[in-house]
Amino acid sequence: MPEASEAEIMDHQHQGTTTARELPMARSMCWHCQSEVTGEYLCGQCVKVQPLSKDLDYFACFQLPRLLNIDEQQLEQTFYELSRTFHPDFYSTKDESEKAISLGNSAFLNAGYRTLKDPIQRAEYLIRLEAGAVKDIRSNPPADLFEEILELQETLETFRQLAPNGPSSDLEALRIKLQDEREHLEKRQAEMEASLQNKFKEWDQLQGCAPLPSQAREEKNTLLRDMQEILSNRTYVRNMVNDLLETTG
Amino acid sequence: MSRIVGIDLGTTNSLVAFMDQAGPHVIPGPDGQTKVPSIVGLTDNGLIVGDPAKAHLIRDPSRTIYSVKRFMGRGLDDVKDELQYFPYHLHEKNGVIRIEIGDKTYSPPQVSAMILKELKRRAEEYLKEDISKAVITVPAYFNDSQRQATKDAGLIAGLEVLRIINEPTAASLAYGLQNKTQGLIAIYDLGGGTFDISILKLKDGIFEVLATNGDTHLGGDDLDQRLVDVLVDDISQTQGVKVGEYPEWMQTVRLEAERVKVRLSDEIQTMAVIELPTGTYEKMWTRENMETLVMDLVERTLAPCRYALKDAGLTVSQIDEVILVGGSTRMPLVWRKVEELFGKKPHSELNPDEVVALGAAVQADILGGHTKDLLLLDVTPLSLGIETMGGVMSALIRRNTTIPTSAKEMFTTYVDGQTSVDIHILQGERELVKDNRSLARFQLKLPPLPAGVPRVEVNFLIDANGILHVTARDIRTGEAQSVQVKPSHGLTDDEVEVMIRDSFQFAAEDIKVRQVIEARNEANAIIVATEKALVRGTNLIHGKEAEGIRRILQQLGEVKEGDDHRLIRAKIAEVEKTTHHLAEVLMDATLKEALENKKLSDVIK
Ligand SMILES: Nc1ncnc2c1ncn2[C@@H]1O[C@H](COP(=O)(O)OP(=O)(O)O)[C@@H](O)[C@H]1O
Ligand SMILES: [Mg+2]
Numbered sequence: 142m143p144e145a146s147e148a149e150i151m152d153h154q155h156q157g158t159t160t161a162r163e164l165p166m167a168r169s170m171c172w173h174c175q176s177e178v179t180g181e182y183l184c185g186q187c188v189k190v191q192p193l194s195k196d197l198d199y200f201a202c203f204q205l206p207r208l209l210n211i212d213e214q215q216l217e218q219t220f221y222e223l224s225r226t227f228h229p230d231f232y233s234t235k236d237e238s239e240k241a242i243s244l245g246n247s248a249f250l251n252a253g254y255r256t257l258k259d260p261i262q263r264a265e266y267l268i269r270l271e272a273g274a275v276k277d278i279r280s281n282p283p284a285d286l287f288e289e290i291l292e293l294q295e296t297l298e299t300f301r302q303l304a305p306n307g308p309s310s311d312l313e314a315l316r317i318k319l320q321d322e323r324e325h326l327e328k329r330q331a332e333m334e335a336s337l338q339n340k341f342k343e344w345d346q347l348q349g350c351a352p353l354p355s356q357a358r359e360e361k362n363t364l365l366r367d368m369q370e371i372l373s374n375r376t377y378v379r380n381m382v383n384d385l386l387e388t389t390g
Numbered sequence: 391m392s393r394i395v396g397i398d399l400g401t402t403n404s405l406v407a408f409m410d411q412a413g414p415h416v417i418p419g420p421d422g423q424t425k426v427p428s429i430v431g432l433t434d435n436g437l438i439v440g441d442p443a444k445a446h447l448i449r450d451p452s453r454t455i456y457s458v459k460r461f462m463g464r465g466l467d468d469v470k471d472e473l474q475y476f477p478y479h480l481h482e483k484n485g486v487i488r489i490e491i492g493d494k495t496y497s498p499p500q501v502s503a504m505i506l507k508e509l510k511r512r513a514e515e516y517l518k519e520d521i522s523k524a525v526i527t528v529p530a531y532f533n534d535s536q537r538q539a540t541k542d543a544g545l546i547a548g549l550e551v552l553r554i555i556n557e558p559t560a561a562s563l564a565y566g567l568q569n570k571t572q573g574l575i576a577i578y579d580l581g582g583g584t585f586d587i588s589i590l591k592l593k594d595g596i597f598e599v600l601a602t603n604g605d606t607h608l609g610g611d612d613l614d615q616r617l618v619d620v621l622v623d624d625i626s627q628t629q630g631v632k633v634g635e636y637p638e639w640m641q642t643v644r645l646e647a648e649r650v651k652v653r654l655s656d657e658i659q660t661m662a663v664i665e666l667p668t669g670t671y672e673k674m675w676t677r678e679n680m681e682t683l684v685m686d687l688v689e690r691t692l693a694p695c696r697y698a699l700k701d702a703g704l705t706v707s708q709i710d711e712v713i714l715v716g717g718s719t720r721m722p723l724v725w726r727k728v729e730e731l732f733g734k735k736p737h738s739e740l741n742p743d744e745v746v747a748l749g750a751a752v753q754a755d756i757l758g759g760h761t762k763d764l765l766l767l768d769v770t771p772l773s774l775g776i777e778t779m780g781g782v783m784s785a786l787i788r789r790n791t792t793i794p795t796s797a798k799e800m801f802t803t804y805v806d807g808q809t810s811v812d813i814h815i816l817q818g819e820r821e822l823v824k825d826n827r828s829l830a831r832f833q834l835k836l837p838p839l840p841a842g843v844p845r846v847e848v849n850f851l852i853d854a855n856g857i858l859h860v861t862a863r864d865i866r867t868g869e870a871q872s873v874q875v876k877p878s879h880g881l882t883d884d885e886v887e888v889m890i891r892d893s894f895q896f897a898a899e900d901i902k903v904r905q906v907i908e909a910r911n912e913a914n915a916i917i918v919a920t921e922k923a924l925v926r927g928t929n930l931i932h933g934k935e936a937e938g939i940r941r942i943l944q945q946l947g948e949v950k951e952g953d954d955h956r957l958i959r960a961k962i963a964e965v966e967k968t969t970h971h972l973a974e975v976l977m978d979a980t981l982k983e984a985l986e987n988k989k990l991s992d993v994i995k
Contacts, residue, residue: 233759
């Protein structure tokens with residue numbers, strides 16, 4: 142997950158129990174007037190903006206269940222609504238503390254929207270969020286894929302060295318070989334995409350079920366592990382395809 | 391809350407606008423012109439800005455600064471290719487360009503501040519109130535240093551810059567307010583020195599920027615330069631003079647090249663006429679010639695458009711509207727190329743010169759808490775990262791991320807007892823550090839502990855202005871740690887401090903110049919009026935008296951050329967005193983005349 146930094150995710154990792162319905166505000170007391178704040182973004186007494194909880198995850202922030210197929214319209218609408226609440230533009234006449242809170246909340250909101258909007262980032266985020274239970278998620282590609290990619294990279298390197306010498310039959314043969322390989326990888330990419338979609342559906346169904354404690358958790362962990370594997374393989378394949386596209390056209 | 395104005399600080403022209411219940415308005419100067427040419431002239435009597443400075447450009451090019459925006463937030467290396475086109479000398483100090491004028495040097499923010507002050511004064515005169523707060527626009531593709539330099543310029547000019555806003559997004563605000571546009575829009579902004587493309591989604595009063603791209607060194611100036619090069623060649627062939635060796639002539643050629651370019655937007659052909667000391671150069675130019683000359687430059691704007699679309703995850707056909715902004719979009723060639731790319735007719739109902747300033751005024755009104763239904767969600771144009779092992783940049787915040795945004799990074803030590811880590815912050819899209827923009831460096835202090843034990847978290851925050859803020863926190867103690875970030879191409883706080891103080895001194899000089907100009911204008915008016923009166927009164931006063939008046943008038947004529955406004959004023963008073971009798975006599979005569987010309991019945995009635 143390139144966009145949301147590691148540390149940010151760490152901050153939000155330990156609250157595996159947070160559900161979408163839980164109230165997102167950290168403090169039960171207003172930082173300014175010390176009166177009780179119950180889940181609103183603004184203090185009921187002094188109307189000052191409240192900082193978002195450190196324990197808040199993106200799903201909860203956007204009031205979404207932890208599903209992988211989400212209502213994108215609703216996501217956008219919530220984003221716009223919350224932006225109207227938190228954006229620094231609406232705090233430029235306020236005091237420094239309120240400005241700082243608005244800035245922090247907005248930055249969090251923007252990161253959340255960016256992460257949840259993209260299905261892949263959404264899945265990666267969810268996996269990390271749930272990862273408390275799945276410590277042994279592997280992030281190296283499986284041996285066969287690894288081999289294949291290594292070999293391809295060597296061929297690609299040869300091609301790159303030959304290319305500046307101008308057209309030749311060797312170069313042409315290599316180009317055709319690389320293009321074949323690319324098509325093969327692209328097919329594989331499409332398969333991964335499809336199986337990922339299936340896993341997403343499975344996950345969402347599982348979330349919909351009434352929790353059967355032990356069996357459900359087992360199933361959940363397996364799913365998370367599977368998704369993680371596909372996701373990381375997908376990254377390798379995608380990068381390789383991009384490299385091939387760039388070099389051989 | 392005092393009024394906040396919106397300022398378009400352009401490469402070529404600058405404008406100031408404000409908003410009231412009726413909407414945003416651009417503030418005109420005394421002559422009714424809304425554009426202030428972004429030109430500063432340093433005369434013996436002080437500073438002149440705008441149109442008077444443009445006239446000064448031909449007389450004294452080495453002391454007239456134009457297109458200073460090209461130098462904002464840059465080092466000498468960044469602009470070395472275009473240096474030959476500027477008549478003034480530049481050097482670099484602490485990563486910041488300095489402009490040499492006579493025995494003084496100025497940083498680009500100082501020169502921009504002079505333009506800002508002129509706009510501030512304009513607004514104050516027009517609105518009859520003090521102005522101390524502003525929203526200033528910058529090209530969307532400006533990096534952190536360029537934005538910071540713009541903010542510094544505001545400070546030096548005595549303005550609190552409440553927001554730095556992107557020019558194309560500002561334009562979208564003006565349009566969105568106008569016709570309640572909804573959907574996906576592309577804003578294509580080609581001005582004098584910069585090119586921007588922004589893709590936005592407009593929905594329910596939210597202006598969400600999806601992607602932006604551009605070229606901060608591509609604009610009308612570059613088109614002019616193409617024509618200048620050809621003209622200089624042609625003049626050397628036909629007249630045997632090397633114009634390039636004479637800065638004054640060069641400026642004359644440059645200004646004519648621009649005029650020819652502008653005329654060719656409306657006409658199919660036009661005559662270039664340049665008065666040179668060696669004779670008059672004349673040559674017919676056609677629009678076709680011009681288009682051939684600049685075709686590749688205009689086409690260079692298309693790749694950024696494609697990149698922006700790609701980053702926004704859109705195809706051209708999904709764009710609902712294409713809006714043109716900036717003076718250079720008046721060229722038919724630009725219209726054609728944009729239409730070809732997007733497959734639909736672009737439009738520009740709002741004056742492309744004014745729309746950015748209008749939008750800045752709208753944003754000012756939002757910040758002032760008056761406009762509540764509009765909200766702009768902008769992005770950072772360039773990826774932000776830090777240098778890692780092997781001279782590679784590791785990106786922390788990707789380009790086109792909605793701002794404000796932040797990224798945290800944990801730092802530790804590799805050697806026992808190590809007490810500091812050097813951090814180099816970069817901006818750009820390339821792999822290697824050397825191909826990206828160096829923004830700043832700082833040294834993170836760490837407690838002397840075994841390797842890997844210290845843990846300091848650094849937070850890189852890009853605020854809603856697109857400006858970076860760095861903070862650090864020791865994870866073990868939970869305590870905040872101060873970081874002294876040293877900008878690679880920016881003024882330090884201390885330097886800005888000094889420049890603010892200096893600018894007060896300029897302000898005193900400015901007032902002096904203004905007083906001289908005003909007194910001189912008055913003297914001119916009095917000389918003309920008195921000469922007329924002398925003609926009319928020839929037979930009414932004594933020859934001696936007339937002679938006395940002429941003598942004192944001549945003295946005023948001499949004094950007014952000096953730069954002491956008190957002397958001029960004193961002479962004016964003297965003229966008034968000396969002509970007192972003449973005025974009376976003329977008055978009586980006029981009255982008598984009036985009566986004589988009337989019938990008795992008129993007078994009695
Ligand atoms: N009718 C026109 N045809 C072609 N170029 C024009 C025309 N009018 C203005 N320009 C060019 O537009 C540029 C200035 O545009 P402007 O938007 O004011 O720039 P900036 O925002 O950089 O100050 C100049 O290069 C000027 O020559
Ligand atoms: Mg402009």
